[in-house]
Amino acid sequence: MLETIFKHRTIRKYKSTPIDDSILEEILKAGTRASTTGNAQVYSMVVTRDKELRKKLWETQFKQDMVREAPVVITFCADVNRFSKWCIHRNADPHYHNFLWFFTASIDALLASQNVALAAEANGLGICYMGPTIYMARKIIDILNLPKGVVPVATLVVGYPDEEPGLTDRLPLEGVVHYETYKDYTKEDIDRIYAEKEALEETKELLLINEKETLAQIFTDNRYKKDDNIHFSKELLQVIREQGFMGDEK
């Protein structure tokens, strides 16, 4: 267990080797063992293996090739549709078309996704979480026929690794952990916490390639830019509304 967690690396190159049904079933079952709000299981996992569909999903994921190369793409969705239908068929009056339940269902979906990721890795598979899912949710909804009450919140590609990357750096533990209550960060704290990351050879190369002074500027100017943040933020809220999750909000 711990070895799997501490060995995790994101895999960006995959073999085309398919995943046996029995292994796939085991990792999906692992997803269902994660904690879930009131045992309501308000999530769904959409497993896409069809080549044409994966090509469509690849387009939504800013054409990052692992989505076409890996044999399996799993889309984790916040889903109150199934639960609400059950209520209706059982003479109960569901009221889950609001932001609280969008977020509740997202928590369920994300805990399940991390179990699936780890169970895949424990089986010798590699995984990659695809960031663009929440940027391109509307297109994914179209491709996967997601009904009202369902929003994709995370995508995993899964397959046999065709590379062996090293571990990625992380901030020291004191950078992300607070004891008792939150202690806000002074300039000195920030300098100390980010020192190791900023001193990496990899960081120096990035600065040269991108012609930037600081690593932070690569985040703000290149990777996660103001205009994109504004655009995709509005889009995401709009998708949540369109999928029927703002029934109690203006």
Place this chain on the structure above:
Amino acid sequence: MLETIFKHRTIRKYKSTPIDDSILEEILKAGTRASTTGNAQVYSMVVTRDKELRKKLWETQFKQDMVREAPVVITFCADVNRFSKWCIHRNADPHYHNFLWFFTASIDALLASQNVALAAEANGLGICYMGPTIYMARKIIDILNLPKGVVPVATLVVGYPDEEPGLTDRLPLEGVVHYETYKDYTKEDIDRIYAEKEALEETKELLLINEKETLAQIFTDNRYKKDDNIHFSKELLQVIREQGFMGDEK
């Protein structure tokens, strides 16, 4: 790994035995190995062991006793505060005070939380995710001194189990998995998927105790009621706004 995942049960009764610092550190480090958006690590983990603070947190968690009994409470927060401060001190212009980044940071926090939960269980500890965190976020923000840019999204209590519950039931895999695209549920699908859960002895007892016709009614009338959903949904959105995460939205 797989054994830990498949053996997971929520623990509601704890011994007062403290957790060794070295074990606590290992499970927190396990949290940091989870995937994180662009390796930005936009989350924080607040570890609360102080008895008085845990009592205050217990009050926010609808006074569920495990929060006072277990020796450690970990609050997982969406956090763009540290990352934004780093940008500012590095001559970069952060723009992460919007809904997109609230959700991005929530994903980071939740993936980390599931790694912590599993690493705890692999060390013989028990865990319980506390549902009320997103209902009572404002009070938790006060207790833990969370600054702007930080919202609690999940709480784990962690400690040595003082009970040995069996596995909780789950829907059959076909109930939560779709192949290729989403297939919406017919009445027959719902009947089949929920049959096992509805036939459980435990369900029959719940119906008797609650004087209800169907299990779904226990969810809609007792556990997750319309008025509460409306109230807490507005509260949660308001807290997200107050913490500065709706800078680009009206």
